[in-house]
Amino acid sequence: xxxxxxxxxxxxxxxxxxxxxxxxxxxxxxxxxxxxxxxxxxxxxxxxxxxxxxxxxxxxxxxxxxxxxxxxxxxxxxxxxxxxxxxxxxxxxxxxxxxxxxxxxxxxxxxxxxxxxxxxxxxxxxxxxxxxxxxxxxxxxxxxxxxxxxxxxxxxxxxxxxxxxxxxxxxxxxxxxxxxxxxxxxxxxxxxxxxxxxxxxxxxxxxxxxxxxxxxxxxxxxxxxxxxxxxxxxxxxxxxxxxxxxxxxxxxxxxxxxxxxxxxxxxxxxxxxxxxxxxxxxxxxxxxxxxxxxxxxxxxxxxxxxxxxxxxxxxxxxxxxxxxxxxxxxxxxxxxxxxxxxxxxxxxxxxxxxxxxxxxxxxxxxxxxxxxxxxxxxxxxxxxxxxxxxxxxxxxxxxxxxxxxxx
Ligand code: NAD
Ligand code: ZN
Numbered sequence: 331x332x333x334x335x336x337x338x339x340x341x342x343x344x345x346x347x348x349x350x351x352x353x354x355x356x357x358x359x360x361x362x363x364x365x366x367x368x369x370x371x372x373x374x375x376x377x378x379x380x381x382x383x384x385x386x387x388x389x390x391x392x393x394x395x396x397x398x399x400x401x402x403x404x405x406x407x408x409x410x411x412x413x414x415x416x417x418x419x420x421x422x423x424x425x426x427x428x429x430x431x432x433x434x435x436x437x438x439x440x441x442x443x444x445x446x447x448x449x450x451x452x453x454x455x456x457x458x459x460x461x462x463x464x465x466x467x468x469x470x471x472x473x474x475x476x477x478x479x480x481x482x483x484x485x486x487x488x489x490x491x492x493x494x495x496x497x498x499x500x501x502x503x504x505x506x507x508x509x510x511x512x513x514x515x516x517x518x519x520x521x522x523x524x525x526x527x528x529x530x531x532x533x534x535x536x537x538x539x540x541x542x543x544x545x546x547x548x549x550x551x552x553x554x555x556x557x558x559x560x561x562x563x564x565x566x567x568x569x570x571x572x573x574x575x576x577x578x579x580x581x582x583x584x585x586x587x588x589x590x591x592x593x594x595x596x597x598x599x600x601x602x603x604x605x606x607x608x609x610x611x612x613x614x615x616x617x618x619x620x621x622x623x624x625x626x627x628x629x630x631x632x633x634x635x636x637x638x639x640x641x642x643x644x645x646x647x648x649x650x651x652x653x654x655x656x657x658x659x660x661x662x663x664x665x666x667x668x669x670x671x672x673x674x675x676x677x678x679x680x681x682x683x684x685x686x687x688x689x690x691x692x693x694x695x696x697x698x699x700x701x702x703x704x705x706x707x708x709x710x711x712x713x714x715x716x717x718x719x720x721x722x723x724x725x726x727x728x729x730x731x732x733x734x735x736x737x
Contacts, residue, residue, distance in 0.1 A: 370508030376414035388490040390437035401531045402429040402733045404719040416657030423499040427453040429506035430531035450534040452685035453502035455517035519689035540564040542681015544571025548625040552576035557623040560630035561589040563729040566596040568627040573597035612642035633660040645671035652677040712737025
């Protein structure tokens with residue numbers, strides 16, 4: 331790769347020496363003028379293996395930062411948008427949103443981050459100024475909330491990635507399957523520099539999403555029964571949230587029975603495979619629990635599982651929380667009497683955590699050994715093997731597969 335880097339270095343040097351002839355510019359616009367060439371995994375077409383390409387990464391503009399990504403991990407949301415079966419196809423695109431890295435340079439106006447800071451990029455941001463950011467109840471920032479259809483930066487509607495002048499789309503404002511990426515500074519949580527980035531990268535999406543869905547949204551009380559639909563990393567993090575909340579029964583529901591053994595490590599103590607029954611799984615759960623679970627958390631993305639998760643909670647007090655990313659045309663159908671009978675249905679992005687304000691303290695909970703992340707990490711690959719991470723997830727073999735960007 332070094333050989334290939336050199337022509338870019340040459341080009342850059344020419345560019346920089348041109349700029350240095352203008353002393354004012356070289357002082358004021360230093361970070362605005364450095365283009366970088368690096369390797370990124372590009373999704374050229376739906377469902378086709380990612381291709382490692384040399385990509386030019388533009389400098390961060392106002393309120394943006396450029397990050398050196400050290401570790402990324404694969405979440406099912408990346409797979410949905412890569413398959414583009416139930417999502418809008420946007421290609422070529424650099425996927426990836428669960429990652430950890432270091433700030434390389436900052437754009438104009440960025441005061442809370444500096445080169446060298448250890449950070450987690452997050453797919454949904456926090457401007458700290460809008461009504462949502464000011465509300466204690468919401469993490470749906472008006473400016474920086476998740477947008478799955480945008481492939482460009484907010485400030486100028488342009489991509490910061492290009493290959494020989496051809497722009498490559500961003501994904502979720504993060505695009506972490508690249509050695510370097512540019513993100514809005516409001517989508518970056520600055521964390522304890524002592525935290526091991528190869529572990530805490532799973533906090534940048536999967537773990538925080540599932541754990542927060544339970545502790546911040548479902549809020550089970552001590553001794554309650556919680557049903558978790560989908561025992562991937564997000565669902566098992568939801569189970570972990572139920573365990574630390576003192577739930578006494580945690581019922582794991584999954585169509586892949588291979589997940590059950592592993593789930594025992596996460597405190598899941600009863601198991602249901604919907605395929606084993608010829609009646610709706612909500613009826614099975616109602617029977618097991620004498621009327622329904624107190625709380626349920628859906629982490630599958632499957633519409634039938636979403637309906638079951640809602641209908642399986644107890645009347646009078648049951649709360650169901652949807653986390654899975656649905657097919658773009660999905661419609662949730664349930665009889666209104668299920669609501670009249672005093673069941674509540676909620677949904678959440680990123681477990682209702684405000685990424686900049688809350689994520690550093692979740693990292694501290696890991697550092698204080700209150701939460702364990704190692705058991706979520708089942709596989710590790712080098713960057714050049716990134717397609718293997720997709721295979722593991724498609725086979726249902728992995729929870730989280732860490733991608734080492736230096737390999
Ligand atoms: P995963 O593929 O590792 O796990 C999903 C699990 O669901 C699998 O074990 C699968 O067998 C199971 N499953 C699928 N259909 C099912 C059904 N009908 N009934 C029961 N189980 C079923 O995925 P993950 O990375 O853990 O992500 C889980 C979901 O959460 C995905 O939909 C993902 O897009 C979504 N997600 C949402 C957010 C958010 O902020 N809301 C963030 C991250 C991920
Ligand atoms: Zn994710």
